[in-house]
Structure formats: C-alpha cells, structure tokens
Amino acid sequence: MSDAPSKFGEYGGQYVPEALMPAIEELDDAYQRYVVENEDGFVDEFRERLRDFGGRPTPLQRADRLSERYGTDVLLKREDLLHGGAHKLNNALGQVLLAKYMGKERIVAETGAGQHGTATAMAAAHLDMPCEIYMGERDINRQRPNVFRMRLNGAEVNPVSTGRGTLKEAISETMRDWATTVETTHYVIGSVVGPHPFPTMVREFQSVISEEARRQFDEQVGGLPDSVVACAGGGSNTMGAFAEFVSDDSVDLYAVEAGGSSLGVDEETGVAPNSASLSTGTEGVLHGARTKLLQDRDGQIVESHSVSSGLDYAGVGPELAYLVDEGRVTPVTVDDDAALEGFHRLSQTEGIIPALETAHAVAWLEDATPEQLGDSVVVCVSGRGDKDLESVVEETENREVPNAPDMDVFSGGMR
C-alpha cells in the first residue's frame, strides 16, 4: 500500500473543525503505520478477513450476451457477491479493523441509502465493536430493510431530522458526534470523500477491486483491458476499480455519474436534478475536502437527485476530481431512464440483478462508442439490486421503460 500525500493537485486537504484535527492526524499516523507499513500484521489480518468473512476474491465474469451485444469482451467485476451485497464492505471492514488496532472503542458512521451503514454494522458486529449509524429520517423511511439489517447486527441507528433528513445531514451529524467523542471513537466514512487521510485510505481499502481484476484479466484473457467502467457517487467503487490501472496509460477509465432527470442546476430552488459533480460541478469545499461539487453561485451546496440513492451526493472524491482534470479519467453521465433500462438489461441477459448505482455503469455501455470501449471492457458491478426492488417497481411503473418485464403478477404493488 502506498504513502499518502494529503492533496491531489489542489483537491483534497483537511477542511475540518480544529477539534477534529488531532483525530485525523492520529488517523493519518495509524494509516501510515498499520496500512502502509503493515505494523502488527494489520494488512495480513485485513486480507484474511476480506477473504473469509467478505468472500474475496470476487469473480471477474465474462458477460456472454453483453459481449455479443457490444461486440467487445465485457467482463463484470462481481462486487455484488461481496458479503453485504456491495463493495462497501472492503472499506468498512478495513476501517473498523483499523479502529481496533488504534484502540478505539466505538464506531460511528453515516449512511444514505443504508449500504455503507449495513456494511459498517456487519464489520462492527464481526469485530465486536459498538456501532452507531446516523441516517436521515427521510432515508430511514425509504430504506427500512437496511435499517432493520443494521439493527439486527446490533448497531444503533440514530435518526437525523435536521434539514431534508438525507445523506448530507447525516454526514454533518456524524462529524458532530465525532467532534464530541473523538478520543474513543472512529468515524468510518463511506466513500473516498472527507478530509485527508480518508480519500486515500478508502481508496487503498477499495483498490483490492482493481488489484484482483487486473490479475484475473491477465489470467483469463491475457494482458490488460482496454477500458474500465464504474459508476461514481462519492467514487469509492470507482477509485477501487481504477486504482491499479491508473498508471497503465493504455487503459481508458470511465466514471459514470447519475444524470438524473437532466443536467444543470436550478439556482432558484437550489436543486440539481442530477448528481453529476465530476461532469458539471465546480471546485469548492465540502465535508472536509476541496473537490468538485454541485453548488449555487454563492457556494451553497445544492440538493442532488438520482433514482439511485447511493449516487445521490453533491460531492465526489478529490482524487477522482483530480484525475478528471488531468484527463486520466473521463466522466460520463447516464440519466434515470437509461439507468433503469440498464438495470433490466443486466437482469434479463445475465441473470444478475444489479444495484441501481451499478445499473448506471452497465447502461453507459449502450452509449459508448466502440473506440471508447476497445476490445475489452471491465465493468465494476458495485452491488446487487435486492435493496432496490421496491424503488424499481415504483420507478418502472412511473415511466416507459421499454425493456421492463410486465409486472401484472403484482396486482397490488410489492406487498
């Protein structure tokens, strides 16, 4: 694992209240010792638990029918098979274990759709750490099964009622808790966002995705893929899928953002009907880091929107913003309708029901030119869609999704 500069060009940094600075310095130090230098065998234990508890390595699967459809070898990196159903556990397990090595006694985390919260709750139960998850009240009501999973794993779920009661507010609230309890508590952030060392650390924990994919591709196909595609919310599955390919110039990297219902920001209402911060955002400071984000002219963060709640975030990881500016990563967007089509396409042609986040990555293959994809493309299947069934029924009913199955079995909705 690699050393950690606190910035990526102008992006990154540590824009946090002074009370947290000692904690992130302590974390930076622990990151250096345990994660980078493998002190006390941290990395070995992490790898072993990822394997036995998490189910790594996840397969790299050739998608026969998509390959035929696009005239290129489509390989799916199956993070949906990770314990918990998404790539989120790679990071959650790493951080909870690190907290344990650091002698912390308690875990806090924020969650939006509940994916990071459930991954953290699972890791905390597994490692016997008390755990509290902050979650917006509105999200709690929209994501009951995930709330229930966290509770089952013994975590407390603290409803956040400020503001709109969604992810942004939950992050702020978790930072507040951390600022109060920083000496005994570790804050497990859920993506490659937040103050340094989080973006670097989360990327390191997630880079197992591309480490495996790179080796598997070489074994199964030979050489390197021509392109790698991953959806980007905060960007953790994205950086995880890209990391080991960044220095391979022949590999094109595509970050697929949520185009929502349209690109652009409504300054009047402070709403962006999308979450395309890499594609349309501007530089600013949010949640501890300088990065690209969705804001109005004054610098107020606007509400993002996406059919996929895991992509519904106004910021993005600073390293990803940097790689986009450098021209190394190409940001593209897929709107809500196309994402739903992608969802149904993968379900029907490959027997894999993807998360709605992942569906964006899959859907973009439809828009990509043959030159963009090349002869072989690795798509990161960041998670499975079980959590999204309810939304998909609703959203599919509300629109014309040409390839959706007839839902007549469901006379009265999902239950």
Add this chain to the structure above:
Amino acid sequence: MSDAPSKFGEYGGQYVPEALMPAIEELDDAYQRYVVENEDGFVDEFRERLRDFGGRPTPLQRADRLSERYGTDVLLKREDLLHGGAHKLNNALGQVLLAKYMGKERIVAETGAGQHGTATAMAAAHLDMPCEIYMGERDINRQRPNVFRMRLNGAEVNPVSTGRGTLKEAISETMRDWATTVETTHYVIGSVVGPHPFPTMVREFQSVISEEARRQFDEQVGGLPDSVVACAGGGSNTMGAFAEFVSDDSVDLYAVEAGGSSLGVDEETGVAPNSASLSTGTEGVLHGARTKLLQDRDGQIVESHSVSSGLDYAGVGPELAYLVDEGRVTPVTVDDDAALEGFHRLSQTEGIIPALETAHAVAWLEDATPEQLGDSVVVCVSGRGDKDLESVVEETENREVPNAPDMDVFSGGMR
C-alpha cells in the same frame, strides 16, 4: 462425480406417471454422460460458471465469538455468499446447463419461498433459456420480492391456486407441466427429492460445498472436522455439506430439522406443526420417491409447518432418509423460537444475517453437547436472510425472543 444407483436402500426409486418415465430415463442417461463422464466438457464448464457467475469457492470462515461461546472451533461454510444468496444456485446452474447440453429448449421449476425459483431464473437468464416457475398463490403473496426477482430475470411466474397454494401444490403442478411438455422441457427440481436421478444429481451438484469445505478445513485448520451441521428441508444443502464426509467415519453429521411449534402430527386436522420428517416421519411415497415423510395413518400427506418457509416440506431426500436409518446421519430438531434466537445470535455476534433455514443449524449449537460437536464443527450457512427480514420482524414481535434487538425504530412495521 459418481455413478448413480436409483435407490438408497429401500428409499428412492421412480414413482412417477408413465408419461414421465422416458424423460427421467433420458435425464439419467444425460446425467451419466455429461455429469459423471464429463462428456463435451460439461463438468469443466459447470465448474467455471460456478466460479465466475456463482462466486465459488465460498469461504470457510472461523466464527470467533461462536467458537468462544461453545468452546470449540466453529467454522462457517458461507453459501450465503453464493450468487442469489443461497446454495440453491449450485443445483440450478448445474441443471439448467445440463438441460442445455441435452438440447432442451425450456425450463420449468417449482418454488416455495422463492429461493429455488430465483436461483433457477438467474441460471436460465445467464444461459439464455426460457423459464417458467410454478409457485403457489399464497406463497406469491408472502414472497413478493422473490417473485419480482424472478420476473426481473425474465422468468414467467405461474400462480398455482389448487389446494393451499403452497410448495406441495407447486411441485404437483410443475410435474403436470412437465408431463405435457417433456420432449422439449427440463424440470429443474429444487432439492434432493423427486424421482431418480434427481436426488443423486442434485446431491452431486451440491457436493461442491463439502468438497471445498473439506479442502479448506485441511488447509486452514488441518485434518478433518469432528462434526458437520446443516439444516434439512428437502436436504440439498444438507447432502451437499455431508457428501464428501460420509465415508469419513470420524466426522459426525447432524441434520437439523424444523421442529416448528411442536413435534408430532394432528391426525384430526391433517396438520404437522413441524417439518421434521427425518426425526418423526414414516416411510412412504411422495413426489416420485420412497422416503420418510409426514403423513396420517391412511397415507395422506399432511401439512407441514415452520417459521422458515424453505424447510416447510413434508418430505425429505431419500438418501438422507437412508443415511439416518444407517446411523450415519443424526437427525435433530430446533423449534421456531430457538431458530429465531439463532438468527439474532449469528447476526449480532458475527455480522452475518442468516436465512431462517440456516438459523436452525446455527441454533442447534446451543443444544448440542460438547461430545457431539467435538473440537471443531463445520456449520453450513446455506443462505442469507435478506429474504426473511419481513417475517423476522413479524415473528419477533409475536413472541418473546430474548436476544432480539429493540425494534422501536420501526414505528409502523417494515414500511
């Protein structure tokens, strides 16, 4: 893979309408050629797809806190990490692939809780085979998410309204479909039940569980475990977990059945408030095989009951019945209350939310004597509990489950 006698002692056989006999003879022949003799590289393709699509091998994970609790090494065989969330895919993928090798054009299957149906629908989508699933109307209403998953994978779901509208009726209905379409259609049966060669074939497809576990145990711990524990409904995860240990006399094998609310059969109403066919059933013929089953004095099949719908079946695989009679497998039972406790225990102590079926196996550790478990026990975690969240909320509310989390976050139920 091994050759297939059509009987296990007196159990097994082919008690089916004459119209189906040619089909099961054809299947027996295909099984012999493709599965036993690896004709056309069937086994190689099956193994490869199990790996890349299914996510095999699944880990064998040491459960630290359960090990501490029981004073023995508890190792979890993580079939919950298989694609689809249960061991069911091992069999479904094998049979759908076999159907393809046989030149069949269409797949039918029955499903109860929907686990086998979703696994079959996934496998059929993956291999581009049209697929119809029969499911009792009552089960459709109780298991909407699974119905939806099947539909998403492009399968038709045919409601069965005869009788009580549950698994038994769905099996009968699928047999009827098969009897009509036998020349072009393969019936993917969901457990080690039905006429020969199904029990043998399904066991062979599932035996990858114990094949891996045996090797992993030797690598990770050394030697052989002292005992193996698996839940038993039809008995496919059970036979899968036992198969490679059957000839190791030092390894004790425990099949955990659903004790429901009490053992015994109510002759008056034709109801058994349990599904303990190995422990309490008597010999008879059901769904094509002679086996142990729950019946009244006249031989009418009674309704079984369990909090776990995947165990809720009046019969059991003939090979398992035979191994019980031979004294090789010890049948034990866990009732509904204890199963719920087991569910919460694994969720809280290991960060793994098990299927309610699996929870029976986990719960039995609580009853087992140290002599029974020995120094190391492998527990088959046959599936994950996402499908059971709704039932668990309900059932936990209806009883006193001492270790259940406080569910106050859910003012108004799961949604």
Add this chain to the structure above:
Amino acid sequence: MSRLDEAFADGPAFVPYLALGDPDLESSLEYIRALDRGGADVIELGLPFSEPIAEGPTIQSAVVRSLSGGMTPTKFFDAVETLDVDAPLVCMTYYNLVYQFGDEEGPRPFVERAAEVGIEGFVVPDLPAEEAGPLREACDEFGLDLIFIVAPTTRGERLERIMERTSGYVYVQARLGVTGARADVSDQTGASLDRLSRWDIPKAVGFGISSGEQAREVVSAGADGIIVGSALVDIVAEGASAGSQTGSGDVAEGHENGDPPAVVADRLETLARELKEGAVAGATRAQSERT
C-alpha cells in the same frame, strides 16, 4: 379371463371414471349407479390422494372436494361394499395409500380388503412397472387385475415390460400431459394403438375424450374401449357449484347448495349413453373398414 377382460368381449367398452365422495359420498354413489345405467362396462372409482400428481385441474378439484368431505380408504371400501352395480369396479389411486393401508407392511392388506368389497382391479398412475412387484403379487394372490398405463412416449423395452405386466386391460394414454377434457382427439392415438397391436389384451384409450363423436373416432382408430373421466367430473363439479353461483358465493359443499343429485345423475346418464353409443358406432365403422 377376468371380469375386466370380459367387459371388453362384446364390442367396445365404455369405462367412466368418478372420484368417490365427490362432492359427497351419497351423491357420488348415486352418480355411479347412473353411469352403470348409462352403459358403463367397467367403472373406475377414484380413491383420492392428497398429492394427485398425474391429474389435471378437473380431477384434482374432484379429489379436493372428496377429501374435504372426509373420504378415507376405509370409508371408500365400506362404501364400495354397499354398492350394487353391474359393471366391474376398478380402484384408481396413488401408491402411498395402497402401501400404507392396514397394519402389515406393503400393499397386501389393501388388496385383500379391495377383493373383499368386490373390486376387480387397480390403476396406480405413480407406480411404474419396475416398482410394481409387491402389488402385482398381492393382486395375483387375490385374483385382481393390475392395469398399467402406456404413454405416447413409451417405446421399446419399457413398452415390453409394461405389456408383460398389465392385466385386465391396458390404459392407453391418448396424449402427453395430465387428465382433462379436450375438444380434439390426438393423432398420437392411432400411432400408439398400432404399436400395441401385437399384444391382444384390450386397449382402453383415455385422456381427453368428452363426446360421443370423439368416442367414435377413438374406437374407429382401433381402441377396444374408451376411458372418460374429466368430462363426467365436469358435470359433477357444475352440479355441485350450481347453487353457489346464485347463492352466497361460497363454494358449495354437498348437494344442499347445488343441483339436486338426481338431476346431476340424469345428466351423467345422458352423457354416458352418448359416449357408449359413440364407441359402438366407432366399432361398426372399424369393422366395416376392416372388411
């Protein structure tokens, strides 16, 4: 020659099926007498099993009605004992009921009791020839016939084995699938009968025959008899539910809510006559064609 072979001796036999106890015991006994009057040469009496895997929806529902009316093997035999009809009776049921009956292991007690009450033979659709040894033996011991089914897909060695073991008659399944009345008669019937021509046991064709015209066709294609189930059960079912359609909406239980059993019995007798006549007409034609 058993009473069953004999039934085919004087021209084409009409073999109706009803589930005993559908929709209640008393009515179903009356219906059986009606079939007898209508010209039945053999009557197949269904003893209902909880998992009737070989039946289509029509007979399945009959089985459910009979079971929820409390039918059991013991009651079945007791009722048959009182039944006074001309046609010989065949019991059609599933193997688990045959196997579980009585205190002794195996099918012998079931056969013994069947013999006692005057049953002449059995059809057991889920019992393949390979597993039929013990039942065959018991039947031989008590002088009963064991009738096997031959499907359109049954060929070669299997066919030989079955034809060796069947007695009384052979049940020729007209098409793939399960029982149920259909509008057309399968082309497969002729081919099946051709395959069976070298055995001289009576060939009764069943599955899907519902009218005199179909009966005629089947017999003229070479059948020695016709088996009719679902078309008759449909009349019983309609009779049983007739009251409930205008009534409370509940499914009728017994004749209190349906048409009077006598009316239903008349309808059955009428259809029976039509079927028998169709069969006879078919035989005449077959005869004339051959000459």
Add this chain to the structure above:
Amino acid sequence: MSRLDEAFADGPAFVPYLALGDPDLESSLEYIRALDRGGADVIELGLPFSEPIAEGPTIQSAVVRSLSGGMTPTKFFDAVETLDVDAPLVCMTYYNLVYQFGDEEGPRPFVERAAEVGIEGFVVPDLPAEEAGPLREACDEFGLDLIFIVAPTTRGERLERIMERTSGYVYVQARLGVTGARADVSDQTGASLDRLSRWDIPKAVGFGISSGEQAREVVSAGADGIIVGSALVDIVAEGASAGSQTGSGDVAEGHENGDPPAVVADRLETLARELKEGAVAGATRAQSERT
C-alpha cells in the same frame, strides 16, 4: 492594535453570536442592536452555510431558518452595511462561501467586500491553519483579523502554528464537540487557558456558556472574554416558534407567527446584560485572587 484587540482592553469581553437572517432579516438586525445595547464588546454574525458541520442542533436550526428566509452572502453584506452598532463585527462562516464569492478566484473578493461594509474579522471553523494562507493574506491586505479556534485537543506544534496565525483574539473551545448551551462549564477550560498563557493575544472562551454564573466562572478561570451563541439563539428560536405552538402547528416563518421582535429583543438584551455582568464579576475575582 485592531478594533478587536481593543475590545478586550478594558476588562473581559462579552462576544455574542447570532445568525444573520434568523428568523428573518429585519428581526435579526433588531436583535443585534439589542445585544449591542446589552453590552456586547464584539458581535459574531453568522453567515449561514448549507452544511454547518461544526454546529450543534441549535445553531444548525438557526442556519436553516436564515437560509429558508433567503439569506445569501450578498444580502448579508448589504445588511451589515446598514447596521449601526458600537461593537465591532466578526463574520462567522464556512470556507466554501468565502472562497466562491465574487468573480475572482479565491477569498480576496469576499474579504474586500467585508472590509467595505465594516466587518473587522472572520471566524471560519472549517478552515484549518494549514489551508488558511490565501485568506490570511487577503485579511492582511484589507486590515482584517482572522480568528482561529483552539480545541481542548490542540497541542504541541499545531498549537504553535495556530497561535502564530490567529489575530484579533483566539477562540478557545471550552470542550470537545459542537456548539450548544450546556449546564456545566468544562474543567478542560482551565487547562486550555493554562496552555495558552504564554501568548498574550486575548483568549475568548466559547462553547456551552449560557448564564452569568458560567460567564463568571470562565473569566475567573482566566479567560479574556466569553463567546455565547446557542443560549442566545435559543431565545430567538423560542420567540420565532411561540406563535406556532398555539397556532396552526406549522413552524413559524418570520415574526408574524411568533412573539413580537421587540419582546424577543428585550429578552436578548436582558441575557446579554447578565452575561456581561457575570464576566465582569469573574474578572474582579480573578483580579483579587491574583493579588
């Protein structure tokens, strides 16, 4: 010596905080004048940011009220320009607003405009000393102070670095956590002040002070001033929602539904006096203890 240092020159300073525009612009201007009358030595004016990560629930809600009333940086400056109070004004906000303001990249336009409207300094809780270079420069250019926060956990090199860069005063955070009124005053305060004693810039202690008694304790522990936010914001919040409690149940927007602003202003002035007097009493005691 800037106007801020000066404010600490004649004994302990009382530094109240309110979010401008809470619950509406007009009322909040009236409240600020009340604080001024009540004895404020410096007034911290919150310019609300959509993600106030350093604030507790009380100030967070104030921020939400102000934002939903339409507050923007431009309106903030325009309002401050009209404000006529004796106490020097400090703008408290988050870095993204500072950074985005104006057409030019970086914090300079924001500082320039702040200077124009008479603001004397800034507190930017999410801007660490390490990233403060550009803002520090702009402040120096326009003669404004940049006040840093020191937490109970700030030690060693970090502390040195911060103390080097802060000007006007240093904001001493009394306890870990976020803003919010508490009943007790932390023991950590004394220890923090001890650590800071070798720097002779004014030390203003904040976080959790809500009564004259607490003000007295903090000052007698060695503080040069007290910063009070949440306790004052509570009064604004109560005033704003007073109407809605007996009314329609909707959260009040503006004073139409709440207590009249004049009444709320009186309450603020009263608490301000109490706090100022507490601080002064503390100073007397500290003085006497030292001698």
